[in-house]
Amino acid sequence: MDFSFTEEQNMLQESVERFVQNDYSFDDRQKNAGSDLGYDANNWSTFAELGWLGVPFSEADGGFGGGAVESSLMMEQFGHGLVIEPYLATVVLAGGAIKHAGSEAQKAKLLPGIIDGSSQAALAYAEPQARFNLADITTTATPEGDGFVLNGYKAVVLNGPAAQLLVVSARTSGEQRDQDGITLFVVDAKAAGITRRDYPTVDAFRASEITLEGVKVDADAVLGEIGQGYAALEQAIDEGILAVGSEAVGCMEKLYKETVEYCRQREQFGQAIGKFQVLQHRMVDMFMEHEQSKSLMFMAAMRMDEGYGVEAQKAISAFKVQVGKSGKFVGQNAVQLHGGMGMTEELNIGHYFKRLTIIDTLFGNTDFHLKRFGAL
Amino acid sequence: MVTEVQWQQQAQAFIARHWPSSAGAQHPAAMHLASTRWFEALAEQGWSVPHWPSSAGGLNWTKQRLYQWQMQCQRAQTPPIDTLAMSIIAPLLMSHGSAQQCTVLLAEIAGFQSHWCLGLLEPVDSAAHHPTLLADSADGWSLTGSKRALADGLLSSTELPRDALWPNRILCLALHDGNWMACLVPTQRQGVVCTPVANARGRWFHVVFDDVAVSQEEILPLQGEGLLAALATPPAEQSAVLPHASSYGLEAQLGLLRADLEANPHEDSAALLSELNEAQVALRGLQALETRALAPASPQFPQPLPMSVLNIRSQDLAQKIGALQLASFGYYALPKSDGLLDHNLGPVDPRGNSSRDTALLASQALNALAVSAYGWDPRDILARERLGLSELSAGLLDDEAKRADES
Numbered sequence: 174m175d176f177s178f179t180e181e182q183n184m185l186q187e188s189v190e191r192f193v194q195n196d197y198s199f200d201d202r203q204k205n206a207g208s209d210l211g212y213d214a215n216n217w218s219t220f221a222e223l224g225w226l227g228v229p230f231s232e233a234d235g236g237f238g239g240g241a242v243e244s245s246l247m248m249e250q251f252g253h254g255l256v257i258e259p260y261l262a263t264v265v266l267a268g269g270a271i272k273h274a275g276s277e278a279q280k281a282k283l284l285p286g287i288i289d290g291s292s293q294a295a296l297a298y299a300e301p302q303a304r305f306n307l308a309d310i311t312t313t314a315t316p317e318g319d320g321f322v323l324n325g326y327k328a329v330v331l332n333g334p335a336a337q338l339l340v341v342s343a344r345t346s347g348e349q350r351d352q353d354g355i356t357l358f359v360v361d362a363k364a365a366g367i368t369r370r371d372y373p374t375v376d377a378f379r380a381s382e383i384t385l386e387g388v389k390v391d392a393d394a395v396l397g398e399i400g401q402g403y404a405a406l407e408q409a410i411d412e413g414i415l416a417v418g419s420e421a422v423g424c425m426e427k428l429y430k431e432t433v434e435y436c437r438q439r440e441q442f443g444q445a446i447g448k449f450q451v452l453q454h455r456m457v458d459m460f461m462e463h464e465q466s467k468s469l470m471f472m473a474a475m476r477m478d479e480g481y482g483v484e485a486q487k488a489i490s491a492f493k494v495q496v497g498k499s500g501k502f503v504g505q506n507a508v509q510l511h512g513g514m515g516m517t518e519e520l521n522i523g524h525y526f527k528r529l530t531i532i533d534t535l536f537g538n539t540d541f542h543l544k545r546f547g548a549l
Numbered sequence: 550m551v552t553e554v555q556w557q558q559q560a561q562a563f564i565a566r567h568w569p570s571s572a573g574a575q576h577p578a579a580m581h582l583a584s585t586r587w588f589e590a591l592a593e594q595g596w597s598v599p600h601w602p603s604s605a606g607g608l609n610w611t612k613q614r615l616y617q618w619q620m621q622c623q624r625a626q627t628p629p630i631d632t633l634a635m636s637i638i639a640p641l642l643m644s645h646g647s648a649q650q651c652t653v654l655l656a657e658i659a660g661f662q663s664h665w666c667l668g669l670l671e672p673v674d675s676a677a678h679h680p681t682l683l684a685d686s687a688d689g690w691s692l693t694g695s696k697r698a699l700a701d702g703l704l705s706s707t708e709l710p711r712d713a714l715w716p717n718r719i720l721c722l723a724l725h726d727g728n729w730m731a732c733l734v735p736t737q738r739q740g741v742v743c744t745p746v747a748n749a750r751g752r753w754f755h756v757v758f759d760d761v762a763v764s765q766e767e768i769l770p771l772q773g774e775g776l777l778a779a780l781a782t783p784p785a786e787q788s789a790v791l792p793h794a795s796s797y798g799l800e801a802q803l804g805l806l807r808a809d810l811e812a813n814p815h816e817d818s819a820a821l822l823s824e825l826n827e828a829q830v831a832l833r834g835l836q837a838l839e840t841r842a843l844a845p846a847s848p849q850f851p852q853p854l855p856m857s858v859l860n861i862r863s864q865d866l867a868q869k870i871g872a873l874q875l876a877s878f879g880y881y882a883l884p885k886s887d888g889l890l891d892h893n894l895g896p897v898d899p900r901g902n903s904s905r906d907t908a909l910l911a912s913q914a915l916n917a918l919a920v921s922a923y924g925w926d927p928r929d930i931l932a933r934e935r936l937g938l939s940e941l942s943a944g945l946l947d948d949e950a951k952r953a954d955e956s
Contacts, residue, residue, distance in 0.1 A: 176844035183848050190848075246849070433936050453932035460936060461858050468837035471849070491833045547826035 221290030252423020262332030267294035333381025497539030857927035
């Protein structure tokens, strides 16, 4: 394995980097995060025009034909700008589940809307009792006529408020924590029987609690085989881990660089605080945490592109553990070195830290992935 | 033209020929003999310093090939070859030595014929008032003073015969008319007295210079602030130093430890296995950093990775593994493998050879600490060279000097 990149990958990264640097200010981000929609629809259209929404999908499905490396390169740049648009929820998670489980007909029907930006989607997989266990599902799908009836409750559905399309995991057979017997369904977010409770998350994204009461779906709403949805769900979530981990790497780079710059400028008792050796060492440690996380990011992405299996899963869990630890270290030190103003709403530092904290929890925290790593 | 695969096969064959696979399990005396033969074979093959430029007697190997070589060596658990002379003295000579110094001294170092010590600091009790002085004399120069000098002792105590430990050359930093100069002096020279510091396991020597004659050719051309700056650059950042492939050695250690824990379960096994998983994740991080260090320049990696980052990370991991080994081995972490009595052939621990592993890890850890003690804290260098805080550090020193003057 070596970390060399193709011309297309370099161009993709530079294109996203330019957008974030030139057209995605922190102030605009904050304004959009506080809007009714929770993000900027114009930015979403721009993402579609630039082809970014099609990056992880095959050319046959109308996408860019990119893989995990391309996804990482993009998300890392999104991390630099704390991009609030729901790329993770729509493209990586819901789009990923459709990509892995859907039939050709379903992909032809569902993916073009995601790729051209006209359709927002969400993956409704988490449940209150499940913690990080993807297989712990009490939502049921009962056969009725030619279709199914869904009943249950889905927690913290990212992008739930904006989604027109939900990919829902439900149990069609087996016990509560069995991996067999889980089926994925594509559900219209406005279907009868769905109620939503929307809220912002602490890192300024949007999510929903979703109740499903007698929601009727046709047989063609089933993604893939009945009872065999776990594998696709796990793969989509692992791709989500790589995506948010890459975003965290971008956040860490921004934090350590801004902290170094701040410590060069900020004076106390007549001298820049960056002169103090103890602070320099902390910044060096922040730099090293970032470098290590970024190196693991590419290692995990390349493992995923080699083929999804145990080795890729181990690489993903190792990356998530590293990102959890490094993100906490870099975030805490950035806030501390900025002093009290590191915690204010006006300065971006605290917002990056909040995002890093949430990323540690998303899809399983450090402890969870350390156990998973050991068990694989 | 040799392909990479062919070259790797050659390297594996060379190691198999010159380093017995059972060397690690041998009695220390046999181990020392095997180490000596290994060093001789390397020198004969010209592979002792492959990372040096060909003009200095090296092979100009690429970073990738050096990494492969290190990896093969680590897998076979061959003795480490990056001696103090190779990693500190040689790069200094290559950058700042005279042609004659390079010709003579580099060849000695490459052939493992000279063992150097670093005489940068005066003993604590005399540092304030008695710096080592270099004075003009009728026949050349004269050196007077004393130094507490760092040698390869600790590393060598597990890998080299005792008689090879004694340093036969010293780099001595001395003051001449307020100007710092470096003398490259044989320790057998008349007027030099070299005494090992008690309880330092051969690593530190007290060296006294009593009006020692020094020729012009034994003085490094680089002097003053430039000399101090060159000495302040850690060896890991100098281009002539080997890139590290330490993850492979550590991976082997982790594998042994896991096997030991699984074969000998006890009431703390579950907790130790959890910590072992953490170390395994850290190992992956180190492997990723090593891969990153070999990556070509790209928009993703516009700057090369400083070797200090690898050193710090591998050091952290080595210490973590060392602590885990100590916790895992229990009482069998106590035996000192190179201190075994002659009639005690073979490993003491009936379950394996764990105590030798512990000793090696301890020596790795202490090597890095000794380098830090000389002011080469890699974090200082990273702050200066990678985070651009150099002028701030220098400014601070100026400020402190100004305040001292005022007071």
